[in-house]
Amino acid sequence: MTPSRSPDILCIGAVLWDIIGRCDKPMRQGSDMPGRITRLPGGVALNIGMALSRFGLAPALLSAVGRDPEGDELMAACAVRGLMTDFIYRSDDLPTDRYMAVEGANGLIAAVADAHSLEAAGDKILGPLGDGRLPKPFTGAVALDGNLTIDLLGLMAESPLLAEADLRVAPASPGKALRLAPFVKTGRGTLYVNLEEAGLLCQRVFADSRAAAEGLLARGAARVVVTDGSNPATVADPDSMHTQTPPQVQVARVTGAGDTFMAAHIAAERGGIKAEAALQQALDATALYVSGETLI
Incomplete structure (x- = not known):
């Protein structure tokens, strides 16, 4: 099937259902509290794609979705949100993935990501990059998430199919931060990490985002964006470094905040906004998101 339009950016990684339990009071381990439970389209690649669509871009998804009722x-739901699903691998024997999280007024309490189908699909999700359905090599922007296996991420870090692409890479969670190591080793792409993830990649503890950015560059990263919650964030490459402080807001939601930040930053830079201003624009958009406001 020929896509009806050409994508501005590829979002490669998790496309799944988010099941989120939220309580408007602080929680701790073992808490049993009243709240709301919602099910929404989610996953890092999909969250980034939805945000990019709201920012006026035309994202296409490369992922694995089961041929089950949940997948259909x-x-x-993806199509309604303006995302191109033409390139998604539909598996007959793998179920649609899910993510479950519990959030309180004090932030994320716990989460479990079941992305086993995406991992099992492996390089099948990259078929459109090599079979002619997408330009070869692909020269546009590509947002990758760390829900892919380290072997597949390593392949993509060195693949000639992506050698001319504007790669943007995020680990998905601190537990998957080390999966970004191939991009540090090869000096490919822009890495989006928080302070904890930067520390895991560098095997040390950093005091702030600026020190973390310096550490990642010293290990070979080509370009990094390091966030630290409500503390200053830093974007850096070997020639420049900029640090900005996020707006202070009341937190109403947490899940998807990092994906919103990454999408807002990509959209700003793809729109020609320079590094320092793009970082501030992304921080402002994320502040609106976590406060519960509508971005656009």
Whole structure:
């Protein structure tokens, strides 16, 4: 099937259902509190894609979705949100992935990401990059998430199919931060990490985002964006470094905040905004998101 339009950016990684339990009071381990439970389209690649669509871009998803009722419903939900699903690998024997989280007024309490189908699909999700359905080599922007296996991420870090692409890479969670090591080793792409993830990649503890950015560059990273919650964030490459402080807001939601930040930053830079201003624009957009406001 020929896509009806050409994508501005590829979002490669998790496309799944988010099941989120939220309580408007602080929680701790073992808490049993009243709240709301919602199910929404999610996953790092999909969250980034939805945000990019709101920022006026035309994202296409490369992922794995089951041929089950949950998968059919998810594909329809993606299309309604302006995302191109033409390139998604539909598996007959793998179920649609899910993510479950519990959030309190004090932030994320716990989460479990079940992305086993995406991992099992492996390089099948990259078929459109090599079979002619997408330009070869691909020269546009590509947002990758760390829900892919380290072997597949390593392949992509060195693949000639992506050698001319504007790679943007995020680990998905601190537990998957080390999966970004191939991009540090090869000096490919822009890495989006928080302070904890930067420390894991560098095997040390950093006091702030600026020190973390310096550490990642010293290990070979080509370009990094390091966030630290409500503390200053830094964007850096070997020639420049800029640090900005996020706006202070009341937190109403947490899940998807990092994906919103990454999408807002990509959209700003793809729109020609320079590094320092793009970082501030992304921080402002994320502050609106976590406060519960509508971005656009």
